Amino acid sequence: xxxxxxxxxxxxxxxxxxxxxxxxxxxxxxxxxxxxxxxxxxxxxxxxxxxxxxxxxxxxxxxxxxxxxxxxxxxxxxxxxxxxxxxxxxxxxxxxxxxxxxxxxxxxxxxxxxxxxxxxxxxxxxxxxxxxxxxxxxxxxxxxxxxxxxxxxxxxxxxxxxxxxxxxxxxxxxxxxxxxxxxxxxxxxxxxxxxxxxxxxxxxxxxxxxxxxxxxxxxxxxxxxxxxxxxxxxxxxxxxxxxxxxxxxxxxxxxxxxxxxxxxxxxxxxxxxxxxxxxxxxxxxxxxxxxxxxxxxxxxxxxxxxxxxxxxxxxxxxxxxxxxxxxxxxxxxxxxxxxxxxxxxxxxxxxxxxxxxxxxxxxxxxxxxxxxxxxxxxxxxxxxxxxxxxxxxxxxxxxxxxxxxxxxxxxxxxxxxxxxxxxxxxxxxxxxxxxxxxxxxxxxxxxxxxxxxxxxxxxxxxxxxxxxxxxxxxxxxxxxxxxxxxxxxxxxxxxxxxxxxxxxxxxxxxxxxxxxxxxxxxxxxxxxxxxxxxxxxxxxxxxxxxxxxxxxxxxxxxxxxxxxxxxxxxxxxxxxxxxxxxxxxxxxxxxxxxxxxxxxxxxxxxxxxxxxxxxxxxxxxxxxxxxxxxxxxxxxxxxxxxxxxxxxxxxxxxxxxxxxxxxxxxxxxxxxxxxxxxxxxxxxxxxxxxxxxxxxxxxxxxxxxxxxxxxxxxxxxxxxxxxxxxxxxxxxxxxxxxxxxxxxxxxxxxxxxxxxxxxxxxxxxxxxxxxxxxxxxxxxxxxxxxxxxxxxxxxxxxxxxxxxxxxxxxxxxxxxxxxxxxxxxxxxxxxxxxxxxxxxxxxxxxxxxxxxxxxxxxxxxxxxxxxxxxxxxxxxxxxxxxxxxxxxxxxxxxxxxxxxxxxxxxxxxxxxxxxxxxxxxxxxxxxxxxxxx
Numbered sequence: 035x036x037x038x039x040x041x042x043x044x045x046x047x048x049x050x051x052x053x054x055x056x057x058x059x060x061x062x063x064x065x066x067x068x069x070x071x072x073x074x075x076x077x078x079x080x081x082x083x084x085x086x087x088x089x090x091x092x093x094x095x096x097x098x099x100x101x102x103x104x105x106x107x108x109x110x111x112x113x114x115x116x117x118x119x120x121x122x123x124x125x126x127x128x129x130x131x132x133x134x135x136x137x138x139x140x141x142x143x144x145x146x147x148x149x150x151x152x153x154x155x156x157x158x159x160x161x162x163x164x165x166x167x168x169x170x171x172x173x174x175x176x177x178x179x180x181x182x183x184x185x186x187x188x189x190x191x192x193x194x195x196x197x198x199x200x201x202x203x204x205x206x207x208x209x210x211x212x213x214x215x216x217x218x219x220x221x222x223x224x225x226x227x228x229x230x231x232x233x234x235x236x237x238x239x240x241x242x243x244x245x246x247x248x249x250x251x252x253x254x255x256x257x258x259x260x261x262x263x264x265x266x267x268x269x270x271x272x273x274x275x276x277x278x279x280x281x282x283x284x285x286x287x288x289x290x291x292x293x294x295x296x297x298x299x300x301x302x303x304x305x306x307x308x309x310x311x312x313x314x315x316x317x318x319x320x321x322x323x324x325x326x327x328x329x330x331x332x333x334x335x336x337x338x339x340x341x342x343x344x345x346x347x348x349x350x351x352x353x354x355x356x357x358x359x360x361x362x363x364x365x366x367x368x369x370x371x372x373x374x375x376x377x378x379x380x381x382x383x384x385x386x387x388x389x390x391x392x393x394x395x396x397x398x399x400x401x402x403x404x405x406x407x408x409x410x411x412x413x414x415x416x417x418x419x420x421x422x423x424x425x426x427x428x429x430x431x432x433x434x435x436x437x438x439x440x441x442x443x444x445x446x447x448x449x450x451x452x453x454x455x456x457x458x459x460x461x462x463x464x465x466x467x468x469x470x471x472x473x474x475x476x477x478x479x480x481x482x483x484x485x486x487x488x489x490x491x492x493x494x495x496x497x498x499x500x501x502x503x504x505x506x507x508x509x510x511x512x513x514x515x516x517x518x519x520x521x522x523x524x525x526x527x528x529x530x531x532x533x534x535x536x537x538x539x540x541x542x543x544x545x546x547x548x549x550x551x552x553x554x555x556x557x558x559x560x561x562x563x564x565x566x567x568x569x570x571x572x573x574x575x576x577x578x579x580x581x582x583x584x585x586x587x588x589x590x591x592x593x594x595x596x597x598x599x600x601x602x603x604x605x606x607x608x609x610x611x612x613x614x615x616x617x618x619x620x621x622x623x624x625x626x627x628x629x630x631x632x633x634x635x636x637x638x639x640x641x642x643x644x645x646x647x648x649x650x651x652x653x654x655x656x657x658x659x660x661x662x663x664x665x666x667x668x669x670x671x672x673x674x675x676x677x678x679x680x681x682x683x684x685x686x687x688x689x690x691x692x693x694x695x696x697x698x699x700x701x702x703x704x705x706x707x708x709x710x711x712x713x714x715x716x717x718x719x720x721x722x723x724x725x726x727x728x729x730x731x732x733x734x735x736x737x738x739x740x741x742x743x744x745x746x747x748x749x750x751x752x753x754x755x756x757x758x759x760x761x762x763x764x765x766x767x768x769x770x771x772x773x774x775x776x777x778x779x780x781x782x783x784x785x786x787x788x789x790x791x792x793x794x795x796x797x798x799x800x801x802x803x804x805x806x807x808x809x810x811x812x813x814x815x816x817x818x819x820x821x822x823x824x825x826x827x828x829x830x831x832x833x834x835x836x837x838x839x840x841x842x843x844x845x846x847x848x849x850x851x852x853x854x855x856x857x858x859x860x861x862x863x864x865x866x867x868x869x870x871x872x873x874x875x876x877x878x879x880x881x882x883x884x885x886x887x888x889x890x891x892x893x894x895x896x897x898x899x900x901x902x903x904x905x906x907x908x909x910x911x912x913x914x915x916x917x918x919x920x921x922x923x924x925x926x927x928x929x930x931x932x933x934x935x936x937x938x939x940x941x942x943x944x945x946x947x948x949x950x951x952x953x954x955x956x957x958x959x960x961x962x963x964x965x966x967x
Contacts, residue, residue: 062453076256081271087908091161091264092441099252101230110232113150124182136894139901162901173278195836207311251289263441304492306503311684314496324371343480358666361392387498395514408477419622428457430573531610532656539756557756562735575740582636582728594713606662655754679710686797686963737918775854784960796865797963804855807847820845821895879953885946892942
């Protein structure tokens with residue numbers, strides 16, 4: 035802490051023992067690297083030095099107010115005020131804040147954001163550089179937000195349309211269902227009537243006087259908390275906060291918080307919500323008092339023991355869900371407190387509409403089984419092992435935590451009255467008691483959390499009408515309770531079956547790519563390995579395996595194959611072990627493998643730590659050589675599709691996801707989401723028939739990035755993939771017919787699709803043909819044109835028209851499809867505005883086609899792009915994209931090598947000739963997704 039700040043804190047005249055942070059009231063010690071402070075005016079802050087990524091920072095500012103503080107008739111005011119922070123202040127004219135930030139490399143949305151909840155409002159800035167200029171600018175902007183907003187009546191009126199557009203964008207059948215459930219669980223509190231987005235009536239009617247009263251009453255230094263984390267000295271950061279906020283004095287009277295009392299107990303009851311466009315779920319809940327315990331070491335231990343029963347029950351439910359007898363798709367148990375007014379212990383199940391009663395019975399009986407008979411030592415040991423490993427990994431990775439994540443952790447801990455403690459201390463506390471926890475302790479804590487199970491509440495959200503629903507629900511619960519439950523049968527312990535793969539492979543080629551600092555290795559069986567050691571995440575190792583064939587090789591007779599294949603491979607486990615078996619066998623280890631398919635190849639990806647790399651590669655090699663193909667898990671996939679698919683038309687975005695990719699490619703059925711029956715008509719045997727020959731023959735290339743011991747990785751790959759029979763050396767080749775795509779024929783008339791959701795929501799999509807991605811210079815320029823197009827869309831459609839909350843522009847320039855690419859725009863709108871706004875989009879496109887964009891717009895777009903390039907160099911994810919298939923695709927390296935110079939040297943004049951070839955109105959393909967009614 036700086037000397038100046040220390041003097042301020044000492045001179046505040048504070049009463050002895052007065053505390054301002056949770057760690058001052060707890061026996062827990064806050065992480066030593068975080069420096070907490072309080073200015074004389076009452077503003078609190080936390081600063082922390084962190085170098086990952088280097089020369090960056092995160093700045094957050096929280097006000098202790100949200101929608102819960104709004105007066106009747108002003109619902110949505112807190113969120114509306116958050117918007118007004120971007121619409122003019124004493125020293126920043128309306129419309130200038132974002133432009134000023136863009137000059138420093140902050141992109142609107144990505145780096146500049148804000149959020150309003152029931153009880154807090156938070157403003158966030160991600161600083162791509164750390165220097166006096168950018169810190170002065172961003173802290174000045176935060177200070178303007180805190181105390182100097184002009185709240186001009188005309189600016190307020192202009193923003194009303196943006197707020198209403200945001201409200202339209204949020205409201206969907208699923209959103210309305212979530213609000214209905216909130217009303218059920220928090221009935222009797224003000225929360226259900228203070229949804230942050232507010233009411234249309236209030237948004238249209240709140241006055242400048244309403245804003246001023248709320249602003250002065252709640253945006254006050256004593257109710258403000260600032261977090262600043264980044265690559266600087268903490269003294270410097272503290273002094274900067276004091277420089278910009280030390281002279282801030284409150285204006286007018288402070289508004290008092292709303293007095294919200296905990297809710298009382300409720301007896302047995304049932305409630306039912308129906309909408310034809312939602313998925314079905316049912317919950318069984320015990321409602322009780324909120325958990326208001328302070329954050330202390332003993333309370334953390336007690337809360338952990340209380341959580342274990344729900345965690346074990348959730349594991350049991352996951353096993354049931356993967357069986358062919360399951361009546362639910364997913365299920366879980368949890369206990370929590372909601373806004374300090376009610377405690378909930380809930381069993382929640384997603385299911386199909388016609389099986390909700392069977393799902394309730396399965397879940398209720400599993401819950402009662404745990405309640406009556408408790409848990410086994412093996413189940414407890416699995417959870418202890420997983421927790422121990424998570425805490426160990428937190429200690430290992432602590433030195434390279436990301437700045438943005440740290441800033442949000444500090445803010446979250448402050449908001450929830452928790453102490454942000456050191457990872458090493460967390461592990462030490464856990465180790466002091468972990469091995470003393472018994473199944474009996476867990477059982478008793480579980481029963482305490484679920485006390486009142488006999489008078490639990492039921493809540494059903496479904497898409498089918500049920501006559502006399504509440505009584506039907508209570509009868510289903512009564513019938514389930516009449517079934518006697520038995521103790522859970524113990525399962526036999528096994529060992530992981532896949533640890534030996536043959537004689538370790540020999541390295542036949544090894545070279546270092548000097549300028550990118552990574553190694554390329556080839557084994558005797560043609561397995562290729564690319565390894566890059568990085569310091570950006572301590573003890574974290576990412577692995578990607580490219581193998582087999584991808585989506586362009588899928589059987590034409592099964593349009594749903596691209597959905598079926600990755601889902602079923604993930605669910606079905608291995609020949610010797612189910613997915614649940616694997617989870618148990620790998621308890622206490624940081625391992626896992628996700629499976630997906632690209633255009634040309636299949637991919638497995640995972641992340642691990644150095645002491646688990648052997649297990650990680652064992653698991654990946656097992657998936658490559660012995661996939662499970664368990665037929666019994668197909669029922670879960672079918673249930674999911676049958677539950678999910680009918681909801682696609684509940685929003686414009688769902689309809690677009692289903693249809694637009696296919697329509698844009700002239701009806702090519704390989705794209706978009708196929709019909710429901712096509713998604714589920716495939717059998718597991720068809721997947722096995724297609725996949726097995728490709729896994730055992732096609733080329734394999736592995737990428738490893740992170741905090742690695744290079745020689746150890748080579749040895750482990752030699753022992754696993756390198757020991758397998760010989761693979762092809764070259765990646766799968768494609769016929770020209772496989773990569774031929776035809777852009778849809780343009781027309782002045784839009785294609786009109788319909789959705790079954792809200793009558794006031796619509797979606798406009800406009801697309802123009804663009805070059806493919808074979809010429810990297812052209813691709814980069816198309817990308818930059820789309821960035822500028824995005825800025826113009828935001829200026830016109832959001833700021834000027836108030837018609838769309840988050841208009842977007844994008845480009846798609848693939849290398850794999852010769853001659854195919856596009857640039858596009860997407861806007862969520864009121865249906866009454868869609869033709870007018872479509873014409874406006876065409877006008878902006880005409881501007882760009884005519885080269886009517888200037889250097890100022892280009893600079894606003896290019897500066898954040900250049901900053902992202904710098905930051906990406908300290909990202910393992912970026913390096914994985916570059917090196918993972920660098921032997922089969924060396925162009926990825928050339929694209930990396932030219933990237934920095936290309937963007938540094940790019941000028942607005944480079945883009946104008948290209949823009950003239952884009953946005954041809956005759957080739958434009960326009961889609962409108964309109965409400966059915």
